[in-house]
Amino acid sequence: GAGVSQSPRYKVAKRGQDVALRCDPISGHVSLFWYQQALGQGPEFLTYFQNEAQLDKSGLPSDRFFAERPEGSVSTLKIQRTQQEDSAVYLCASSVVRDNYEQYFGPGTRLTVT
Amino acid sequence: GNSVTQMEGPVTLSEEAFLTINCTYTATGYPSLFWYVQYPGEGLQLLLKATKADDKGSNKGFEATYRKETTSFHLEKGSVQVSDSAVYFCALRKGGSEKLVFGKGTKLTVNP
Numbered sequence: 001g002a003g004v005s006q007s008p009r010y011k012v013a014k015r016g017q018d019v020a021l022r023c024d025p026i027s028g029h030v031s032l033f034w035y036q037q038a039l040g041q042g043p044e045f046l047t048y049f050q051n052e053a054q055l056d057k058s059g060l061p062s063d064r065f066f067a068e069r070p071e072g073s074v075s076t077l078k079i080q081r082t083q084q085e086d087s088a089v090y091l092c093a094s095s096v097v098r099d100n101y102e103q104y105f106g107p108g109t110r111l112t113v114t
Numbered sequence: 115g116n117s118v119t120q121m122e123g124p125v126t127l128s129e130e131a132f133l134t135i136n137c138t139y140t141a142t143g144y145p146s147l148f149w150y151v152q153y154p155g156e157g158l159q160l161l162l163k164a165t166k167a168d169d170k171g172s173n174k175g176f177e178a179t180y181r182k183e184t185t186s187f188h189l190e191k192g193s194v195q196v197s198d199s200a201v202y203f204c205a206l207r208k209g210g211s212e213k214l215v216f217g218k219g220t221k222l223t224v225n226p
Binding site (some may be wrong): 003004018031033035041042043044046047055056059091093102103105106107108 | 118150156157158159160163203205210212213214215216217218219
């Protein structure tokens with residue numbers, strides 16, 4: 001079946017622009033996660049949804065970062081007024097339900113802020 | 115806080131060599147431990163996991179044992195193949211939390 005898909009795969013933004021990154025989880029997956037992976041680093045947690053509820057946003061680095069999942073399926077990560085330090089790969093993952101269920105990762109969106 | 119420390123890479127081996135990638139963790143309570151692999155051009159995939167002390171996770175010839183006394187989860191494979199070339203990430207998930215905490219990753223290159 002189809003895996004987690006993300007779009008766009010690559011995004012170049014000028015500093016100060018707003019960007020929106022999309023994640024389509026595996027159909028029926030209740031939980032959805034966003035991670036940020038800087039070059040040469042491991043992924044770092046940003047935020048977590050269960051259905052449409054955002055249960056943990058402790059990893060969002062600033063109030064310029066905002067995520068939503070209004071109908072409990074597709075999710076969008078929005079970054080306002082992008083800065084160079086926002087350049088990274090943004091990974092989305094989904095899982096069936098909570099706890100002890102495998103997180104399935106998408107291919108990521110590589111964001112470059114110039 | 116919770117953290118994972120992996121051995122620095124890159125690691126370069128010849129085909130059929132023995133592989134060990136060290137991973138140690140810091141966490142309160144009893145976390146679940148994971149190894150994820152990222153092949154070139156692909157997304158992260160779960161390789162194996164262990165949810166309690168002394169559990170051994172295994173998959174595709176790779177093994178790792180959850181050692182609470184040494185807070186370690188080292189990845190091993192007896193005979194690597196060229197197709198094992200990838201970046202390997204150790205990760206933990208603390209009980210009661212959904213998020214994964216990753217190490218920095220170790221790049222493995224296997225030469226024929």
